[in-house]
Amino acid sequence: xxxxxxxxxxxxxxxxxxxxxxxxxxxxxxxxxxxxxxxxxxxxxxxxxxxxxxxxxxxxxxxxxxxxxxxxxxxxxxxxxxxxxxxxxxxxxxxxxxxxxxxxxxxxxxxxxxxxxxxxxxxxxxxxxxxxxxxxxxxxxxxxxxxxxxxxxxxxxxxxxxxxxxxxxxxxxxxxxxxxxxxxxxxxxxxxxxxxxxxxxxxxxxxxxx
Numbered sequence: 068x069x070x071x072x073x074x075x076x077x078x079x080x081x082x083x084x085x086x087x088x089x090x091x092x093x094x095x096x097x098x099x100x101x102x103x104x105x106x107x108x109x110x111x112x113x114x115x116x117x118x119x120x121x122x123x124x125x126x127x128x129x130x131x132x133x134x135x136x137x138x139x140x141x142x143x144x145x146x147x148x149x150x151x152x153x154x155x156x157x158x159x160x161x162x163x164x165x166x167x168x169x170x171x172x173x174x175x176x177x178x179x180x181x182x183x184x185x186x187x188x189x190x191x192x193x194x195x196x197x198x199x200x201x202x203x204x205x206x207x208x209x210x211x212x213x214x215x216x217x218x219x220x221x222x223x224x225x226x227x228x229x230x231x232x233x234x235x236x237x238x239x240x241x242x243x244x245x246x247x248x249x250x251x252x253x254x255x256x257x258x259x260x261x262x263x264x265x266x267x268x269x270x271x272x273x274x275x276x277x
Contacts, residue, residue, distance in 0.1 A: 085126075085127055086124035086125060086126055086127065086197065087124060087125050087196070087197045087200040088123055088124060088125075089117045089120060089123060089124065089125050089193070089196070090117070090123070091204075092125065092196050092197075092200055092203055092204075093110070093113065093114055093117060094207075095203045095204050095206075095207035096110060096113070096165075096203055096207070097110055098207040098210050098211060099203065099206040099207040099209075099210045101210070102206050102209075102210055103163065103203075103206070105159075105163065106156075106159075108152075108156060109156045109159050109160060111145065111156075112141070112145065112148075112153060112156040112157060112160065113160055113165065113166070115141055115144045115145050116134055116136075116141070116160075116166065116191055116193065117193065118144065119134035119135075119136050120132060120134055120193060125193055125194060125196050125197045126194060126197065127194065127197050127198070128194065129167070129192055129194050130169065130188070130192060130194070131194060132192060132193040132194040132196075132197070133169050133188035133189070133190050133191065133192045133193070134188075134190050134191055134193060135188055135189060135190030135191075136190070138150045138153055138154065141153055157191070160191075164195055164199070165195055165196055165199070166191050166192065166193060166195060166196075167191070167192040167194070167195055168191060168192070169188070169189055169190060169191070169192045170189060213256060216256060217256055217259060220256070220259035220260060220263050221250060221259060223263050223267065224246050224249065224250060224259065224262055224263050224266060225246075225250060227246070227263070227266035227267050227269075227270045228243055228246040228247070228250075228266065230270040231243050231266065231269060231270055231273075234270075234273055236273070239269060242265065242266060242269065245262070246262060246266060249262055
């Protein structure tokens, strides 16, 4: 599957819902992390940002989901992550278009309150997560199905390998060894498909001959 790019997240799609559960979006992003090229440490930083959003749902409107923890506060919530590392992961979230910066004139993060409400906030705007929720959920579903197919292919390769081993035929030694190595690696779906077809064909042909 093609990896999602910065420009993919940069285009805000039509919104089909008024709010989205922040933990469901995070879970879907975790499932599809390889497709979006997001490291698990970057996701950990995003999770920390989400904990500063008081509501479970992420609102649609820009500016309604701004969180404003300092780097020190974020670092403490991330069990002492170095601020240089934290800044790198924050920059990655912004680069991907999952989070927007809403900077104050002095680049500090804070909120101006009127009564019990926040009138103006400067920090990280999490509303892009809402705008991209449909894309994130669809990609996560595809990633889940791909993982299921890969598990099935690996099982078929393991079975075919045992069948070829049982034949005790030196002609299959290289194929058997290749299968062992492939099963030890994180191989692509296409690689697994090709190897499955080759091994099952060999196993079936020799079963007929016997």
